[in-house]
Amino acid sequence: MTIDNPNYAYPARSTKRRGINLEKAGWIFMRVSGVVLIVLIFGHLFYNLMWTPGGIQAIDFGFVGGKFANPFWQWYDVIMLWLAIIHGSNGVRTIVNDYVHNKTVRGVLLWAILLAGAVLIVLGTLITFTFDPCPTGASAELLPSFCADL
């Protein structure tokens, strides 16, 4: 049984539309960012929870301060932040579009997803690059070891 003339009323994209196909760009972005995120997040989990002696128990201000003092980890974490938030927000947007049929509720949820993502990207990026690993007045045993040399 074949369909000779699929006269579908709702094509994926109207032939009348011109310009950038945002949904197609989003589709490609999910795949490209997904592959990059696998490398970044597997590396993040392996370094923080498996490679570092003590794993989860060793994560404290000194550990994070030591990482954020290094431009490599700053860029690593910021790229991971942007890709993960955009990838996750677009995924949740797809799910909201699938299941929320009430136009008002859907609008509120989509704006909430956009707002939450934008706030976290701005917050995370600012903190990563304005972070001071050796704040004045903090007790030395809570800080990364290199703070003692300053």
Next chain:
Amino acid sequence: MRVSTSTSNLADETPKPSKNRIVGTLYRGNEGMWSWVLHRITGIAIYFFLLVHVLDTATVRISPEVYNAIIGAYKNPIMGLGEIALVGAVVLHALNGIRIILVDMFPAVTRVQRQLFWGVVGISLVLIIAFSIRHIPNVFGAH
């Protein structure tokens, strides 16, 4: 006219009726549907963890004491087991994502998408066990 209820037998000439077929309106699906369900559930779970995780890391900007108190919540044994669930969700989502990309890019892979799903489950289990062997002593160990 016979209509096949199976959606994953593209490789077969004639779809074989499933042994555990039930009559009714409940669509129970095959590996393809369950991988889709799993991808959505793990995706939503990771998304909400990500929101919290950016905020807890943001407290490094307040003070060392506040950050250490917040991150301490991740060090109790219940959260430690939750971290295994989180890593499991990430691994399943990541490997199933590769499967989706392969199926989209290479039409021939559609014929083995079912086997690839079980490959995803198998490799995920191996990675989760490898992580747990390293992680569980850290969670319950003296520190």
